[in-house]
Amino acid sequence: MTPYRPARREFLMRALTACSAPFLVQSVQAQGRQTRPTPGAKPQRGAQVAARFLGAGGRDSVEAIGEAYLKQLGIDRTEEAILAAAAGTLQLIARSPTETAAVTALVQAVRRDFREQRSVQLDGWILARTEVELCILALLSPGGG
Amino acid sequence: MFVDGRTLADGTALEADVCIAGAGAAGMSIALDLRASGLSVIVLESGGIQRDPEIQRLSVGRMDGIDTWDLRSMRVRALGGTTGHWEGWCRPLMPQDFERREYIPNSGWPISYAELVPWYRRACETLQLGSFTWNAAARAKAMGNLLLPLGAAIDQRYYQFSPPTRFARVYGGALEKANDVRVVLHSNVTDVRLETGGTRVSSFTCRTLTGVTFNVQANRYVLALGGIENARVLLASRSQQTEGVANGHDVVGRYFMEHPHYYGSIGIVHALALDLAFYKRIPSDLKRADGTSVRVLGALGIAADVARREKLLNFSVTFQPVTAESDTGLLAATTMQRLVTRGRGEGQAAELSVRAEQSPLAESRVTLTDELDALGMRRLALNWRIAPEDDVQMRRALVILAGELAVAGIARARVPGDASRFIWRPSPGGHHMGTTRMGTDPAVSVVDANCRTHQSENLYIAGSSVFTTSGDSSPTLTIVALAHRLADTLKTRV
Numbered sequence: 001m002t003p004y005r006p007a008r009r010e011f012l013m014r015a016l017t018a019c020s021a022p023f024l025v026q027s028v029q030a031q032g033r034q035t036r037p038t039p040g041a042k043p044q045r046g047a048q049v050a051a052r053f054l055g056a057g058g059r060d061s062v063e064a065i066g067e068a069y070l071k072q073l074g075i076d077r078t079e080e081a082i083l084a085a086a087a088g089t090l091q092l093i094a095r096s097p098t099e100t101a102a103v104t105a106l107v108q109a110v111r112r113d114f115r116e117q118r119s120v121q122l123d124g125w126i127l128a129r130t131e132v133e134l135c136i137l138a139l140l141s142p143g144g145g
Numbered sequence: 146m147f148v149d150g151r152t153l154a155d156g157t158a159l160e161a162d163v164c165i166a167g168a169g170a171a172g173m174s175i176a177l178d179l180r181a182s183g184l185s186v187i188v189l190e191s192g193g194i195q196r197d198p199e200i201q202r203l204s205v206g207r208m209d210g211i212d213t214w215d216l217r218s219m220r221v222r223a224l225g226g227t228t229g230h231w232e233g234w235c236r237p238l239m240p241q242d243f244e245r246r247e248y249i250p251n252s253g254w255p256i257s258y259a260e261l262v263p264w265y266r267r268a269c270e271t272l273q274l275g276s277f278t279w280n281a282a283a284r285a286k287a288m289g290n291l292l293l294p295l296g297a298a299i300d301q302r303y304y305q306f307s308p309p310t311r312f313a314r315v316y317g318g319a320l321e322k323a324n325d326v327r328v329v330l331h332s333n334v335t336d337v338r339l340e341t342g343g344t345r346v347s348s349f350t351c352r353t354l355t356g357v358t359f360n361v362q363a364n365r366y367v368l369a370l371g372g373i374e375n376a377r378v379l380l381a382s383r384s385q386q387t388e389g390v391a392n393g394h395d396v397v398g399r400y401f402m403e404h405p406h407y408y409g410s411i412g413i414v415h416a417l418a419l420d421l422a423f424y425k426r427i428p429s430d431l432k433r434a435d436g437t438s439v440r441v442l443g444a445l446g447i448a449a450d451v452a453r454r455e456k457l458l459n460f461s462v463t464f465q466p467v468t469a470e471s472d473t474g475l476l477a478a479t480t481m482q483r484l485v486t487r488g489r490g491e492g493q494a495a496e497l498s499v500r501a502e503q504s505p506l507a508e509s510r511v512t513l514t515d516e517l518d519a520l521g522m523r524r525l526a527l528n529w530r531i532a533p534e535d536d537v538q539m540r541r542a543l544v545i546l547a548g549e550l551a552v553a554g555i556a557r558a559r560v561p562g563d564a565s566r567f568i569w570r571p572s573p574g575g576h577h578m579g580t581t582r583m584g585t586d587p588a589v590s591v592v593d594a595n596c597r598t599h600q601s602e603n604l605y606i607a608g609s610s611v612f613t614t615s616g617d618s619s620p621t622l623t624i625v626a627l628a629h630r631l632a633d634t635l636k637t638r639v
Contacts, residue, residue: 055487061480110603114551119544123476124559126547133483 021131035043046086047141049093049102050134059138068122082136089133147321150353157359157537161187161327163635164363166334168320168376171607172369173312174271176326178632179321180359186326187361189351191333191370194313199354202372203333205519208508210528211550213403214572220577224330227312227371233309234619235274236302237626239459241449242502242616247618250457251400251505255594256615261626264633267599268625272307273315275431275439279303281423284441286393287430290423297548297583300448302461303352304430306440306621320567324426332359334370335522337382337390339601341362346604347389352520365635366399369607369628372401372577376511376610379581379591383478391581391598394588398511399578402615403529405571407499413464414482424464446617447542457542457611458535459617460501468495474559478559483558497558500574501539504532510573513582532573541567578612578621596631607631614634 054062067077075081083090092109096102113128115120120132147428163179165172168190179186192200200223206216213219221229238258245253266277278284279300285292292301296412320326329351336350336558338360368375376398380389392399411555440614444461452459469478469492509530513523540560547558561569584590587599592611608619 053487054484062478063485064480065484108447111552114548117548119548121560123474124561125476125481125557126544126560127484127557128549128551135484 044141045099046083046090046093046134046137049096049099049106050089052099053103053106053134054138062135062138064085065122065132065141066137067133069120070139072120072122077139079140082124082140086133086137089130089137092130099111106134146324146327148195148327148329150329150351150359151355152578153329153353153357153359155357155359157357158348158359159187159327159329159359161361161363161364163367163369164189164361165368165369165607166349167191167226167367167371167374167608168312168328169221169369169371169608170312171226172301172622173225173316174268174484175367175369175607175626175632175635176323176328177271177316178629179635180319180323180326182325182636184325184416184636187329187363188320188326189332189334189361190328190330192221193330194224196221196223196229198280199519201333202409203520203522204588205518206525206527207371207514207516208529209526211403211528211529211571211573213546214575215362216373216525216527219575220374221315224317224328225311228312228621231307232307233272233307235269235272235305235307235622236618237261237277237279238616238618238623239302239449241452242459242614242618246453246456247508248503249458251507251613252614253467254583256583261623261630264626264630265622267629268336269305269308270434271625271629272622273310273433274305274307274622275429278431278588284429284431285423285443288427288441291420293419293421293445293553293555295445295553295555296549298448298451298545300446301446302446304442304463305429305487305591306426306442306446307621308437313318313556321445322567324409325507329361331355332521333520334378335370335381336384337366337368337378337604339385339390343365343386344600344602346601351542353394354519361384363603365509365603365605365636367549367605367607367631368581372528372580372609373511373525375608376386376580377513377522380511380513381522391591391600391604394601395455396582396587396589396591398580399507400582401468401509401527401529401569401577402503402505402579403610404574404576404615404617405501405503405531405535406494406574407539408572413495413497413550413558414469414478414485415495415556419449419465419555423467445546447545451545452542455541455545457545458502458504458538459544460499460539460569462496462497462499462546462618466493466494466495481559499539499543500617500619501535501571502615504535505579505582505614506530506532508581529573574619576609576615578609578615578620581606581610583611583613595634596627596633605631605635 110128162184240258243254423443429441431439478494549555581591
């Protein structure tokens with residue numbers, strides 16, 4: 001289970017604001033307004049977009065890639081760490097008005113990553129930074145951990 | 146005609162206009178061309194018509210560097226040489242392979258691709274290939290296949306496959322019938338003798354395993370013994386010069402090159418249902434003289450301009466589908482399949498086979514040991530080395546290829562190692578090159594642009610030992626092209 005840390009909400013707000021992710025900021029703010037922060041609270045839309053991009057099924061695969069990336073980065077599987085590590089992709093999602101638009105932007109971003117050599121190597125596989133960031137974001141979705 | 150050297154009287158002296166040592170692809174191609182040219186020709190062949198284990202043992206050598214195939218079995222000492230067991234892979238070297246690339250030390254042939262094209266065309270006939278056309282897009286279109294939709298950074302290329310031509314079977318009869326060509330079987334060159342002054346060869350001393358010694362005197366001499374034996378014979382010919390023949394600058398035996406092959410270590414996952422027919426070894430629209438179809442195999446490489454910009458050696462990649470489930474990596478191919486397909490449809494795993502160029506390296510070399518073979522010749526030691534920089538280049542090239550496959554939305558690829566190391570172990574291709582390399586500077590080469598040794602004006606060398614750089618292409622087509630070119634040179638100079 002993800003450990004709860006009292007300063008998490010503040011951290012999330014700073015991280016999301018810094019990467020200009022208005023809908024995620026709104027989401028977190030809304031959660032704060034409507035309910036007590038709970039240990040399991042997650043920025044749902046980012047995770048939903050990630051899940052939609054990565055398609056139905058294959059959750060184990062996505063998790064395996066996400067876990068491998070976190071391990072390579074040397075960071076724990078915490079919301080704070082994941083949001084910080086996936087800041088670039090969150091920013092891209094946030095700029096998209098709809099989930100469909102976000103997925104389209106992500107497809108382009110993956111190709112742009114390869115074209116501009118922003119790749120990540122995991123167990124030898126050459127992957128786009130955007131797609132591995134989506135895999136760690138997917139760890140935040142319900143059932144993803 | 147065929148003569149068995151074992152039947153000659155000890156001390157016999159044979160004479161001809163041209164003496165060719167070696168009846169493999171190079172030696173036989175030259176001999177075939179010199180028929181009816183007005184020149185008398187003697188071809189010396191270590192073996193007989195059939196392979197013989199006792200004769201093969203003459204090739205035994207010590208491995209000091211990267212392991213390569215057992216030399217005793219790799220090169221065939223019999224009529225037809227190694228064409229007796231080759232697989233028929235053919236592609237010419239590429240134009241950039243002949244050029245000087247400043248990031249590859251000692252690169253740059255003294256001849257260009259364009260200069261060799263007329264003989265490449267003739268070599269295609271000799272090796273029973275289709276026409277000398279190498280445009281992959283045109284070939285695929287003519288065959289009704291599609292090329293993978295890759296960007297301009299990827300060079301699409303293809304191999305043609307010889308039946309494969311077994312020279313002994315296909316051309317042995319023609320040489321046997323030729324009145325002006327004597328093929329002396331079971332005869333090994335053990336010493337290259339020089340005239341006083343050392344600038345011309347006076348004779349080849351030959352021995353048989355039965356103890357017969359004879360010599361051949363000619364106006365022109367050709368060593369066509371293979372990428373290792375050419376160097377060995379020159380180094381072992383120390384009866385008059387302690388450093389051997391044509392070795393005044395200590396270059397003979399150096400710059401040994403192989404084609405490092407890397408098999409199966411890359412997983413690759415196709416996101417789409419792709420037409421991969423062109424990338425399988427299939428019959429093409431290219432026809433041989435007898436009407437049979439030439440098989441072709443599509444391959445991928447890096448475009449010449451990108452390779453130059455990124456400072457890359459040449460390489461080609463072929464692939465074949467495998468089941469993703471056979472992959473057992475930490476992140477298995479099945480895992481990547483789900484990522485790449487994004488949950489839509491089936492993917493397909495494949496293994497890549499990489500055939501790579503290596504940098505010519507002076508320390509990668511053939512030398513002689515103190516051990517003697519059955520003829521009393523010193524055995525060889527082979528120290529095959531690959532420059533560490535080659536590994537770095539190879540890895541970068543594969544990462545670029547992986548990126549291009551991904552940009553095209555086709556696949557994800559796995560490259561062993563990380564940015565600091567390339568952990569793929571090379572396998573040899575059985576291609577021995579570079580030990581009597583071609584060049585203009587005698588300090589770093591053994592033969593000139595006409596395959597004539599810098600130091601002996603009537604001694605020529607044929608075969609892949611003259612390759613200045615290796616490219617990634619299988620060498621036989623270039624060996625035969627250079628042999629035809631040398632035959633034309635000999636016709637005009639004798």
